[in-house]
Amino acid sequence: MREAFAAAFGAEPDGIWSAPGRVNLIGEHTDYNGGLALPFGIDRRTRVAVRLRDDDVVRVATDSAQAQGDEGRVVTATLATAGRATGWSRYVLGVVHVLRRELAVEGSGFDALVSSDVPVGVGVSSSAALESAVLVALDELWELGIARREMVRLGQLVENEVVGAPTGTLDQSAVLLAERDHAVLLDFRADTAEQVPLGFEAAGLEILVIDSLVRHDHATGGYGERRRECEEAARIAGVTTLREVAVEDVASWADRMPAHVHRRMRHIVTDTDRAARVAALVRGGRPREIGPILTDGHVSQRDDFEDSVPAIDAAVEAAVAAGALGARLTGGGFGGAAIALVDAAASARIGAEVADAVERAGHARPVVFSVRASQGARRDPDD
Ligand code: GLA
Numbered sequence: 001m002r003e004a005f006a007a008a009f010g011a012e013p014d015g016i017w018s019a020p021g022r023v024n025l026i027g028e029h030t031d032y033n034g035g036l037a038l039p040f041g042i043d044r045r046t047r048v049a050v051r052l053r054d055d056d057v058v059r060v061a062t063d064s065a066q067a068q069g070d071e072g073r074v075v076t077a078t079l080a081t082a083g084r085a086t087g088w089s090r091y092v093l094g095v096v097h098v099l100r101r102e103l104a105v106e107g108s109g110f111d112a113l114v115s116s117d118v119p120v121g122v123g124v125s126s127s128a129a130l131e132s133a134v135l136v137a138l139d140e141l142w143e144l145g146i147a148r149r150e151m152v153r154l155g156q157l158v159e160n161e162v163v164g165a166p167t168g169t170l171d172q173s174a175v176l177l178a179e180r181d182h183a184v185l186l187d188f189r190a191d192t193a194e195q196v197p198l199g200f201e202a203a204g205l206e207i208l209v210i211d212s213l214v215r216h217d218h219a220t221g222g223y224g225e226r227r228r229e230c231e232e233a234a235r236i237a238g239v240t241t242l243r244e245v246a247v248e249d250v251a252s253w254a255d256r257m258p259a260h261v262h263r264r265m266r267h268i269v270t271d272t273d274r275a276a277r278v279a280a281l282v283r284g285g286r287p288r289e290i291g292p293i294l295t296d297g298h299v300s301q302r303d304d305f306e307d308s309v310p311a312i313d314a315a316v317e318a319a320v321a322a323g324a325l326g327a328r329l330t331g332g333g334f335g336g337a338a339i340a341l342v343d344a345a346a347s348a349r350i351g352a353e354v355a356d357a358v359e360r361a362g363h364a365r366p367v368v369f370s371v372r373a374s375q376g377a378r379r380d381p382d383d
Contacts, residue, residue, distance in 0.1 A: 001115055005049040008061045008074065009111040013049035017137035019129045019377035020045050021118035022174035023207060023339055024330050025183055026290075026297050027275030028267075029305060031168030033230050034189035034241030035272035038279050039170060040198065041178025042209075042371040046116035046129040047380065048092075050137045053109040058082060060092045062114040079109055083162065088114075091130040094162030098154050099138060107142035119367075121215035123331025127163070128171035131155040132377040135176075140379060148176045149191075151377075165218040166227055167332070178376035185279045189243045196279050198373050203287050206344040208351055209330075209337050210319065211367040212311040212358075216335035223332050226264065226307060233257060233265040242268045260306075267304035271297055291325025291341050298328035298338075307333030311363035316340075318357035322350040337366075 005013045020041035027037030061074045075089040083097035092112060099105045112134070118126040135151045138144070146154070155172035159165045170186065177184050177193050181201070185194040200206060218224075234242050236257045242265055245253070250266050257265070274297050278290045298316050302308040308329045319327035319340035327340035342350050351368035359365040 001047055001049050001113065004063060004115065005051070005113045008113055009051065009059065011051055011111075013051045013113070014141060015137070015382070016047055016049045016380045017133050017140070017378070018045040018047040018380050019132035019136065019175050020178060020374050021124035021126060021129050022171060022178065023124060023209060023371055024170065024174070025339070026278045026294060026328070027186075027271055028297070028301060028329070028331070028333070029226060029230070029307070030268060030272050030275065031170040031186070031188050032227055033234075033268045034243035035268060036188070036275035036279070037170050037186045038183045038196065038275050039174035039178075039186070040183040040373040041175060041376050042124060043374040044118045044124070044371070045374075046114065046118050046126065046133050048130070048133045048137055049113045049115075050141060051111050052141055053111060055109050056080065057109040058093065058096060059111045060089045060114065061112070062088060064088070064114070064116065079107070085162070090162050091127050091158065092134050094158035095131055095134045095138065095154070097162060098157045099142075099144070102154060102157065103144065103146075105142060105144060107138065110141065112137075119211060121217070121335070122209070122211045123216065123329075123333070123336025124209065125171040125175060125331070127159065128155060128175045131158050132172060132175045136377045136379065151176050166224045167218055176377050178374065180375050181373050183279075183282070183373060185275070189241065196283055198282055199285060199287050200373070204344050205287055205325070206342055206347045206370050208319070208324075208340045208342055208347060208368055208370050210315045210340060210351075210354055210358075211337045211369075212309065212315060212335060213364040213366060214309050214311050214335035216332060218332050221334045222307060223334065226305065229261050229264045230268060233261045236261070237265070243272065245269050247273050263304040263306070267300045270300055288325060294326030294328045294339075294341060295320060301329050301333060305333070309335055311358060311366070312336070312338050314358045314361045314363055315354055315366055318354040319350060321357070322353040324350055
């Protein structure tokens with residue numbers, strides 16, 4: 001990366017910072033409803049090499065062919081115009097804009113090179129990985145000393161205000177707080193984050209990501225509509241967030257709101273319950289037992305939250321049929337990926353069987369890869 005940086009900008013970078021993508025084990029769309037979620041950072045990272053400049057120019061380059069197709073290899077802006085960025089560079093320049101506006105930061109310009117193996121549009125938070133890598137880089141280079149929890153809020157502002165995606169704080173929390181071999185139990189009402197050792201490796205387990213190749217966009221897709229439906233459910237139930245509704249009370253609301261709004265409520269309330277149960281099992285050293293809860297979570301998303309797509313339903317079904325302990329859609333939905341909990345020894349066979357079955361069902365052949373719980377955003381060691 002140092003060489004690529006030198007080729008792009010003619011100098012050595014001051015350092016390289018990186019952040020992982022994330023997989024959400026369970027607890028979907030619970031973040032903006034004050035619920036629980038249990039994500040972990042994955043061993044796919046976005047790296048950003050940065051060198052401060054002595055003027056107010058910001059140049060951002062990427063080695064991603066996909067992004068270059070959109071906008072070209074190097075995007076040039078100034079600190080003051082960063083908020084007007086479009087395309088992939090918004091995730092970098094948006095951070096500059098938000099830091100300046102929220103914290104009145106007076107840093108100098110910089111050159112940055114982005115390189116990533118976090119797939120984009122898959123539901124593993126490529127955008128949060130990029131924002132967070134830039135946040136930790138600028139935090140250090142501009143000597144800001146921002147707490148991780150505050151970075152979560154700043155990353156969310158980039159999404160909400162610069163990108164225009166009305167997302168919650170799940171992704172940034174996962175990417176910024178992740179620890180190796182742990183998931184983070186996030187409680188969005190209490191605003192707490194607790195590390196939970198996963199113990200997958202010791203139990204001979206692995207998580208497969210099954211990318212459907214159906215792409216989502218949370219700025220324009222059904223995400224915002226779901227969010228509004230959840231707010232409607234909360235309003236009718238007279239609560240600030242759906243977290244206030246107990247599992248055993250959900251049924252009593254059925255004839256007091258539109259049927260689809262009630263289904264959204266049921267998903268949110270039961271998924272927080274599932275997240276609590278999964279966290280308890282994992283913590284108790286019983287990770288094999290979480291499989292059926294994951295699959296129940298998928299059924300809830302498919303039938304109640306209605307944010308799945310046929311290719312992902314097919315992948316979940318095929319994974320379970322091939323011997324996965326459990327499987328579900330992960331992330332914001334309307335495309336993206338499924339995850340499957342599998343025996344590591346059977347992982348390659350299950351992956352191949354799922355890809356075959358999904359293709360046979362008439363969908364694009366999914367791309368399958370395994371992930372390990374990895375470290376959150378950090379400065380990479382110099383080597
Ligand atoms: C996307 C959003 C998150 C969260 C998930 C669904 O990843 O960015 O805030 O709402 O969807 O759990």
